[in-house]
Amino acid sequence: MAGYRYDYEVIAQWIEPGEKVLDLGCGDGDLLCHLIKVREVRGYGVENDPEKVTACVKNGINVIQADMNRGLTGFVDGFFDHVIMSLSLQAMHNTQGILAEMLRVGREAVVSFPNFGYWRHRQSILNGRMPVSRSLPYQWFDTPNVRFFTIDDFEALCARCGIAIRKRLAFDEGKVIVDEPNFLASMAVYRLGRDEIV
Amino acid sequence: MTEPQIEPQSVGVVAPTAARFDDVLHLRSGDRLDGYELVYETYGELNAARSNAVLVCHALSGSHHVAGRYAGEDGDSSWWDNLVGPGKPLDTRKFFVIGVNNLGGCSGSTGPRSTNPATGKPWGADFPFVTVEDWVDAQARLAERLGIDSLAAVIGGSLGGMQALSWTLQYPNRVRHAAVIASAPKLSAQNIAFNEVARQAILTDPDFHDGDFYQYDAVPERGLRLARMVGHITYLSDDAMGEKFGRTLRHGKALYSYDVEFEIESYLRHQGDKFAREFDANTYLLTTKALDYYDPAFTHGGDLVAALAAARAGFLVVAFTTDWRFSPARSREIVYALAHNGRDVSYAEIDCPAGHDSFLLADPQYHAVLSAWFDRIEV
Numbered sequence: 001m002a003g004y005r006y007d008y009e010v011i012a013q014w015i016e017p018g019e020k021v022l023d024l025g026c027g028d029g030d031l032l033c034h035l036i037k038v039r040e041v042r043g044y045g046v047e048n049d050p051e052k053v054t055a056c057v058k059n060g061i062n063v064i065q066a067d068m069n070r071g072l073t074g075f076v077d078g079f080f081d082h083v084i085m086s087l088s089l090q091a092m093h094n095t096q097g098i099l100a101e102m103l104r105v106g107r108e109a110v111v112s113f114p115n116f117g118y119w120r121h122r123q124s125i126l127n128g129r130m131p132v133s134r135s136l137p138y139q140w141f142d143t144p145n146v147r148f149f150t151i152d153d154f155e156a157l158c159a160r161c162g163i164a165i166r167k168r169l170a171f172d173e174g175k176v177i178v179d180e181p182n183f184l185a186s187m188a189v190y191r192l193g194r195d196e197i198v
Numbered sequence: 199m200t201e202p203q204i205e206p207q208s209v210g211v212v213a214p215t216a217a218r219f220d221d222v223l224h225l226r227s228g229d230r231l232d233g234y235e236l237v238y239e240t241y242g243e244l245n246a247a248r249s250n251a252v253l254v255c256h257a258l259s260g261s262h263h264v265a266g267r268y269a270g271e272d273g274d275s276s277w278w279d280n281l282v283g284p285g286k287p288l289d290t291r292k293f294f295v296i297g298v299n300n301l302g303g304c305s306g307s308t309g310p311r312s313t314n315p316a317t318g319k320p321w322g323a324d325f326p327f328v329t330v331e332d333w334v335d336a337q338a339r340l341a342e343r344l345g346i347d348s349l350a351a352v353i354g355g356s357l358g359g360m361q362a363l364s365w366t367l368q369y370p371n372r373v374r375h376a377a378v379i380a381s382a383p384k385l386s387a388q389n390i391a392f393n394e395v396a397r398q399a400i401l402t403d404p405d406f407h408d409g410d411f412y413q414y415d416a417v418p419e420r421g422l423r424l425a426r427m428v429g430h431i432t433y434l435s436d437d438a439m440g441e442k443f444g445r446t447l448r449h450g451k452a453l454y455s456y457d458v459e460f461e462i463e464s465y466l467r468h469q470g471d472k473f474a475r476e477f478d479a480n481t482y483l484l485t486t487k488a489l490d491y492y493d494p495a496f497t498h499g500g501d502l503v504a505a506l507a508a509a510r511a512g513f514l515v516v517a518f519t520t521d522w523r524f525s526p527a528r529s530r531e532i533v534y535a536l537a538h539n540g541r542d543v544s545y546a547e548i549d550c551p552a553g554h555d556s557f558l559l560a561d562p563q564y565h566a567v568l569s570a571w572f573d574r575i576e577v
Contacts, residue, residue, distance in 0.1 A: 050546070050548075051563075053546050053567065054567050058574070060574050063545070064543075065546050075534065
C-alpha cells in the first residue's frame with residue numbers, strides 16, 4: 001500500500017521534530033524513513049512479514065517483528081509521542097483493542113484507513129459487486145482486510161470508546177475533501193487522543 | 199593424499215594463534231588470574247583504519263574455531279562456518295573476523311586443564327569461577343592487543359549473545375554494533391534447573407575426583423555424557439525431534455532391552471559419547487555457572503531498562519519461534535529494554551523448526567536479516 005504520499009505528508013505535519021514514533025505495520029519502513037528525514041524522529045516499526053522485516057533492516061529502520069493483534073504489551077504507558085497505523089486498521093481483527101493499546105503506549109494515535117462508504121464503493125455494491133479500487137485494491141477472496149467500515153462508522157466507534165478526534169483529513173485520490181467526506185472521500189487520516197478526565 | 203576441495207565461499211585453511219597476557223585479570227568472583235593465554239583465529243584482513251573488526255563469541259561448547267578448517271582435516275570442524283566467509287552474511291571481504299576461546303575453556307585458552315603455575319599441576323577444580331563479564335574483559339584485552347580501539351560489531355548466539363550484550367554495557371564506546379541471537383537477559387529458573395541436572399551428573403561421577411581427575415588419569419565420561427544428553431534435549435524442539443527421529447525402532451520391533459532401540463536414544467548416546475571424548479568436565483561446570491550467574495539487571499534492582507541504559511551500540515536481536523530453551527519472549531525483553539532507552543534495535547523472530555539449534559543453521563530468512571544488517575555497518 002506504499003505510494004500514498006499525501007497520507008505521509010499529513011502525518012509528517014502532525015509530528016514535531018525529534019518525537020518518539022511507533023509505526024504499526026511499517027512495511028519496508030518507508031514512512032519512518034520519511035519521518036526521520038523531515039522530522040528527525042526516533043522511530044520504531046512493528047511488522048510481522050519476515051521479508052518486510054528484512055527490508056527494514058536493509059533500509060536501516062528499527063523494526064520489531066511482532067503480531068500487532070497480540071498487542072503492544074512490551075511498551076510502557078505513554079512511551080511514544082505518536083503511534084501510527086497507516087492503512088492497516090481494516091486488516092486488524094481486534095479493532096478496539098489495538099486502538100486502546102495505541103493510546104496507551106502513545107500520547108496520540110494517527111490512523112488512516114480506506115473509507116468503505118466512498119461513493120464509488122457504494123456504486124459498486126449497488127451494481128452487485130464488492131468494490132475494487134485504488135484504496136481497496138483486493139478482490140473479496142484474497143483481501144487481507146477483515147473489517148469494512150466507513151468514516152461515520154469509525155467516528156461512532158471513537159465516541160463509544162471515549163477516543164477524542166483531534167483532527168481529521170479526508171481525501172479522494174490526493175485531493176482534500178471537506179464536504180460530505182463519508183460519501184466523497186476514499187481515505188481518511190485521523191489524529192486521536194484521550195481527553196483528560198478532570 | 200589430495201587436499202579436500204574448498205568451497206568458494208569458505209575462508210579456507212586456517213590456523214589458531216595464542217596470545218599471552220601477563221597483566222592481572224581481576225575476576226567478578228573476587229579471585230584473580232595473574233597471567234593467561236587466549237587462543238584465537240582471525241579471518242579476513244584488518245583494514246588500515248582498524249575499524250572493520252567483528253568479534254564472534256562462542257556458547258557453551260564452541261571455541262575460537264569459528265570458520266574454515268585446519269590443514270589435513272576432512273570436513274569442517276568449525277562451528278559457525280555458514281555465517282563467516284567471502285559472500286556469506288559476515289563477509290570476510292569486508293570484515294576482519296575474530297574468534298576467541300574463552301577463559302576457562304578447553305580448546306587452548308587457559309582453563310582447568312592448563313597448568314596452575316602455583317602448583318605445577320593442572321588447575322582442575324581450583325580454576326577460578328569466570329563470568330560473562332570476565333570473558334568480555336579478556337576479549338577486550340585481546341582486541342587491544344590486535345590494535346582495535348573499536349569493534350565494528352560483536353555477535354553471539356545463546357551464551358555468546360550474553361557476551362555480545364555485555365560488551366555493549368562494559369565497553370559501550372568500544373563496540374558499535376551488537377547481534378544478540380537466541381539469547382536472554384538472564385536464565386530462567388527452568389534453565390538453571392537443566393544446568394543443575396547436568397552439573398550433578400558430572401559432580402557425582404566417581405571419575406570426577408572433585409575436579410582433579412587429570413591426576414588420576416580418569417575422565418568423568420558418564421557425567422559428561424549425561425550432561426550433554428540433557429542439553430541436547432533442550433536444544434531441539436519437540437517437533438524437530440519428532441520429525442527427525444519419531445518413534446522409529448532400530449529393529450522394527452520392541453526387543454525388551456536397554457540397548458539402543460529408538461533412534462532418539464542412538465542420537466543422544468552418540469552426541470553424549472562424542473562430547474565426553476572432547477570436552478572438559480570442569481569447563482562444562484564453569485561455563486554453566488557463568489550462564490546461571492549472568493544477570494545484568496541484578497545490580498539494578500532487577501530493572502533491565504536501567505541495566506541497558508549504558509549501551510550505545512546499534513542492536514540486532516534474533517530469536518527462533520521453536521526455541522524453548524531461550525524463547526522469543528526472553529529476546530523481546532532485551533528488545534523492549536533497549537527501545538525504552540531509545541537505542542537503535544531491530545528484532546527478527548525466525549520461523550525455524552530446529553529449536554535452540556536454529557541459530558547455528560543457515561535458515562534463509564535468518565541469514566537474509568543478518569546479511570542486511572552486516573551490509574549496513576560502516577567500516
